[in-house]
Amino acid sequence: MPASLETCLSDLECSTSSSSSDLSGFLTDEEDCARLQPPASASGPPAPPRRGVSGVPVAPDVPVAQEDDQEKRRRRGRARVRSEALMHSLRRSRRVKANDRERNRMHNLNAALDALRSVLPSFPDDTKLTKIETLRFAYNYIWALAETLRLADQGLPGGSARERLLPPQCVPCLPGPPSPASDAESWGSSAAATSPLSDPSSPAASEDFAYGPGDPLFSFPGLSKDLLHTTPCFVPYH
DNA sequence: TAGGCCATCTGGTCCT
DNA sequence: AGGACCAGATGGCCTA
Numbered sequence: 034m035p036a037s038l039e040t041c042l043s044d045l046e047c048s049t050s051s052s053s054s055d056l057s058g059f060l061t062d063e064e065d066c067a068r069l070q071p072p073a074s075a076s077g078p079p080a081p082p083r084r085g086v087s088g089v090p091v092a093p094d095v096p097v098a099q100e101d102d103q104e105k106r107r108r109r110g111r112a113r114v115r116s117e118a119l120m121h122s123l124r125r126s127r128r129v130k131a132n133d134r135e136r137n138r139m140h141n142l143n144a145a146l147d148a149l150r151s152v153l154p155s156f157p158d159d160t161k162l163t164k165i166e167t168l169r170f171a172y173n174y175i176w177a178l179a180e181t182l183r184l185a186d187q188g189l190p191g192g193s194a195r196e197r198l199l200p201p202q203c204v205p206c207l208p209g210p211p212s213p214a215s216d217a218e219s220w221g222s223s224a225a226a227t228s229p230l231s232d233p234s235s236p237a238a239s240e241d242f243a244y245g246p247g248d249p250l251f252s253f254p255g256l257s258k259d260l261l262h263t264t265p266c267f268v269p270y271h
Numbered sequence: 272t273a274g275g276c277c278a279t280c281t282g283g284t285c286c287t
Numbered sequence: 288a289g290g291a292c293c294a295g296a297t298g299g300c301c302t303a
Binding site: 272273274275276277278279280281282283284285286287 | 288289290291292293294295296297298299300301302303
């Protein structure tokens with residue numbers, strides 16, 4: 034049990050007769066009594082009013098010590114009801130706060146996904162990519178951009194295009210080699226020599242990234258024509 | 272109507 | 288102790 038809760042509960046135990054403002058919304062003493070009092074049929078008629086120290090004897094059927102025990106039990110029962118209500122309320126308020134944080138966290142995640150979508154090539158049909166499509170597309174897009182740089186390096190003398198275009202710290206961030214191809218042969222043989230499907234470093238070589246020609250995610254505006262013609266890396270994955 | 276996608280809630284676990 | 292993160296459950300909405 035959390036310490037703060039224990040503190041609250043111990044406070045409760047020490048003030049069984051008060052209706053603290055901290056407990057507003059919980060059971061009042063009257064409500065506790067109404068809930069905890071046994072039904073009249075079970076306990077019989079209420080005990081007759083007892084006399085004080087005036088010398089008149091109290092009711093002989095209920096000894097004073099026994100009545101004190103009953104009162105103590107009632108007080109303990111009321112305290113337990115209040116403490117359970119308080120525990121439930123504290124748990125509830127913490128859960129509500131946790132739900133709020135979780136909702137906010139997911140909103141932030143969705144905002145990041147939207148930002149990612151905004152920098153990916155868009156398509157005429159303007160269909161919004163799903164989350165998984167966005168991630169897969171981004172992965173493949175990065176790979177394709179890296180391939181463009183690699184091809185540019187091959188055609189440009191006097192230094193690496195990648196080094197000219199990318200800050201050094203970005204180069205190690207490029208996608209690493211995904212898992213080996215499982216169905217690369219199914220994409221024909223004409224482009225196989227230069228296709229990412231035959232390139233073990235291509236995302237398309239992974240069955241998790243099975244995009245390809247004919248799918249809107251297949252082509253990238255702005256990428257080299259040569260690469261686009263040889264990059265069947267965006268096959269519909271479903 | 273079934274299936275996919277999504278938002279939200281929830282409890283558990285890890286981290287600071 | 289409290290927050291972040293994660294995964295499972297659930298229900299709503301949309302589409303083929």
